Amino acid sequence: MSVSRRRVRAIFRKELREYRRNRTIVTGMAILPLIFLVQPLIAVLNLGASASGGLARENELLYLLAIPALVPATLAAYSVVGERQQGTLEPVLGTPIRREEFLLGKALASFVPSVAISYAVYAFFLATVEIFAQPGIAPALLRGSDLLAQLVFTPLLAGWAIWVGIAISTRSSEVRVAQQLGILANLPSVVVTSLIAFNVIRPSLVVAIGGAAVLLILNRLGWRMTSAMFDRERLITGTR
Amino acid sequence: MVYLIRWLIGKLRHRTTSPAEAPDAPPGRDEPAVHPRGDRVVRSARPAAPDGTSGAPALSVHHLSKRFGARVAFDDVSFDIAHGEVFGFLGPNGAGKTTTVRTLGTLIAPSSGSATVAGLPLTPDNGVEIRRRISIMPESPGLYLRLSVAENLGCFADLYETPDPGDRIDRALRAVNLADRASDACGSLSKGLRQRVALARALLPDPQVLFLDEPTAGLDPAATRDVHELIAELRRSGVTIFLTTHRLEEAERLCDRVAILNTTLRTIGRPDELRDRLFAKTLTVKTLIPLPEPGRVFAGLPAVDGWRQDGARDYVLAVSDPTLAAPAVTRALVQAGADVLSIGESRHSLEDVYLELVNEDEEARRR
Numbered sequence: 272m273s274v275s276r277r278r279v280r281a282i283f284r285k286e287l288r289e290y291r292r293n294r295t296i297v298t299g300m301a302i303l304p305l306i307f308l309v310q311p312l313i314a315v316l317n318l319g320a321s322a323s324g325g326l327a328r329e330n331e332l333l334y335l336l337a338i339p340a341l342v343p344a345t346l347a348a349y350s351v352v353g354e355r356q357q358g359t360l361e362p363v364l365g366t367p368i369r370r371e372e373f374l375l376g377k378a379l380a381s382f383v384p385s386v387a388i389s390y391a392v393y394a395f396f397l398a399t400v401e402i403f404a405q406p407g408i409a410p411a412l413l414r415g416s417d418l419l420a421q422l423v424f425t426p427l428l429a430g431w432a433i434w435v436g437i438a439i440s441t442r443s444s445e446v447r448v449a450q451q452l453g454i455l456a457n458l459p460s461v462v463v464t465s466l467i468a469f470n471v472i473r474p475s476l477v478v479a480i481g482g483a484a485v486l487l488i489l490n491r492l493g494w495r496m497t498s499a500m501f502d503r504e505r506l507i508t509g510t511r
Numbered sequence: 512m513v514y515l516i517r518w519l520i521g522k523l524r525h526r527t528t529s530p531a532e533a534p535d536a537p538p539g540r541d542e543p544a545v546h547p548r549g550d551r552v553v554r555s556a557r558p559a560a561p562d563g564t565s566g567a568p569a570l571s572v573h574h575l576s577k578r579f580g581a582r583v584a585f586d587d588v589s590f591d592i593a594h595g596e597v598f599g600f601l602g603p604n605g606a607g608k609t610t611t612v613r614t615l616g617t618l619i620a621p622s623s624g625s626a627t628v629a630g631l632p633l634t635p636d637n638g639v640e641i642r643r644r645i646s647i648m649p650e651s652p653g654l655y656l657r658l659s660v661a662e663n664l665g666c667f668a669d670l671y672e673t674p675d676p677g678d679r680i681d682r683a684l685r686a687v688n689l690a691d692r693a694s695d696a697c698g699s700l701s702k703g704l705r706q707r708v709a710l711a712r713a714l715l716p717d718p719q720v721l722f723l724d725e726p727t728a729g730l731d732p733a734a735t736r737d738v739h740e741l742i743a744e745l746r747r748s749g750v751t752i753f754l755t756t757h758r759l760e761e762a763e764r765l766c767d768r769v770a771i772l773n774t775t776l777r778t779i780g781r782p783d784e785l786r787d788r789l790f791a792k793t794l795t796v797k798t799l800i801p802l803p804e805p806g807r808v809f810a811g812l813p814a815v816d817g818w819r820q821d822g823a824r825d826y827v828l829a830v831s832d833p834t835l836a837a838p839a840v841t842r843a844l845v846q847a848g849a850d851v852l853s854i855g856e857s858r859h860s861l862e863d864v865y866l867e868l869v870n871e872d873e874e875a876r877r878r
Contacts, residue, residue: 275672277669277672278669278670278672280669281665281666281667281669281670282666282670284666285655285658285662285666288655288657288658288662289655289657289658292657292658293657357653357655357656358649358651358652358653359653359654359655360653361613361618361647361649361651361653362647362649362653362667362709362712363670364618365616365618365642365646365647365649366642366667366670366671366716367639367640367642367643367670367671367672368670369639503618503619504618504619504620507613507618507619508579508610508613508619
């Protein structure tokens with residue numbers, strides 16, 4: 272089976288255009304990162320220089336990994352049920368598009384902005400700390416291992432959140448319900464990253480490799496699960 | 512995520528999970544009649560037989576049925592449609608028209624029966640290729656309202672992988688008289704204009720078979736006329752059109768043949784054939800004063816099979832051939848000294864045929 276890049280790109284571009292012009296989605300994409308950015312930023316900026324020693328032993332920035340777990344969930348949860356509610360799904364599925372092309376286009380359209388936002392928020396956080404925090408705070412926070420974790424786990428978490436979100440979206444009949452379920456389904460990811468960030472689970476190389484392996488497997492399973500749940504007839508008629 | 516990255520680096524072509532690789536995705540879940548298969552097939556040239564009489568049918572349906580659980584959407588439907596034919600599909604709400612279109616368009620799977628669409632059997636393997644050869648304009652335009660007209664069409668041109676999409680979009684927009692609205696957001700258009708955009712979208716792939724589901728629903732008379740002209744133009748260019756409509760005058764005017772569906776196929780034929788099949792031919796005679804002995808006037812006239820009085824001065828004559836009967840009736844009335852106001856053939860419309868059949872079904876259900 273071949274996948275047409277042109278068709279995947281068509282869905283991807285169409286989705287991005289729609290996101291850009293949909294105020295609800297833009298607001299949703301902006302609010303979650305802000306929530307996760309503002310509180311730690313205020314906390315770090317209020318730290319004195321003497322706190323840098325304590326910071327060096329903590330991993331609070333991993334807390335920002337909640338962003339790639341939650342932002343794509345809302346986008347992906349909207350992707351299929353949103354089309355269904357607009358009545359645009361039938362014309363699209365009436366074209367020669369294959370299930371895989373449709374899902375890839377949708378997934379990419381959630382993946383690219385979510386990962387970009389996550390990295391941007393992280394970069395903004397570090398830049399702000401570097402410029403405005405007390406001396407010693409920025410070097411204590413900016414560690415190679417944290418940066419690597421952010422780079423590696425952001426796409427992995429986003430991928431899993433997307434497949435779960437799309438799977439929920441294929442079976443929902445309401446956008447709002449799908450988005451709420453999408454966030455709910457990704458809360459375990461947020462809990463795990465928070466437990467690591469606050470040292471409840473001690474971060475180590477083994478934990479990182481294990482976590483990445485689990486997420487890779489979950490991504491693979493998510494793709495297969497979403498493909499299996501994508502039922503053209505059910506999506507068109509609402510039956511079966 | 513792994514797949515996304517693979518796709519981005521151009522390796523997905525070899526690695527995407529196929530239904531056969533995916534035990535969680537049993538065949539037929541995604542594409543009921545339709546499963547992705549093999550390499551892209553180059554689109555075959557449109558059969559050059561727009562006369563509606565020669566070659567294999569563009570659509571051939573045999574004992575096709577669709578049930579949703581216990582509910583029957585349509586049952587045991589059979590018909591053939593020739594290339595270049597405009598075929599009207601009529602029926603009351605809930606008769607199964609849209610479900611038939613979706614089934615033939617490979618969006619949903621038939622429960623039983625078989626069909627050939629644009630030269631391909633309606634099987635799970637042929638879905639993508641069938642959809643490449645056909646186009647469906649659903650009842651609701653289904654446009655992306657935040658996108659412009661051109662962006663909507665551009666997206667679909669890519670989904671159909673049309674060569675030279677810019678030119679194709681221009682042509683489609685000109686065909687529906689919307690060339691000057693290409694950059695307007697679809698959400699800002701009226702319902703009629705949205706319908707036209709949907710029609711332009713359906714024209715993009717240059718389909719062999721075009722399914723139009725209520726294409727004039729909600730349009731004003733001028734827009735309706737434009738759509739009718741477009742359908743006529745498409746017919747001239749050899750496109751086979753499957754038209755579902757509630758507008759009986761539209762079907763009568765545009766369609767070579769019509770079928771009336773009410774879960775089962777009630778009748779099929781040319782509109783005039785259906786009238787003849789269902790209604791006896793009649794002449795209606797109106798006189799200034801009642802005829803003293805109408806039996807004597809109408810008895811024994813050629814092609815007149817019987818008569819009845821309809822009101823004081825109106826007479827309805829059952830005739831086998833109106834062109835033979837009318838002159839003979841006129842002469843007989845003149846000879847009888849009658850003051851004739853009018854003699855005319857009673858014309859039954861397609862609406863009469865439709866209502867007769869649908870009412871029959873209603874009565875049968877009540878019994």
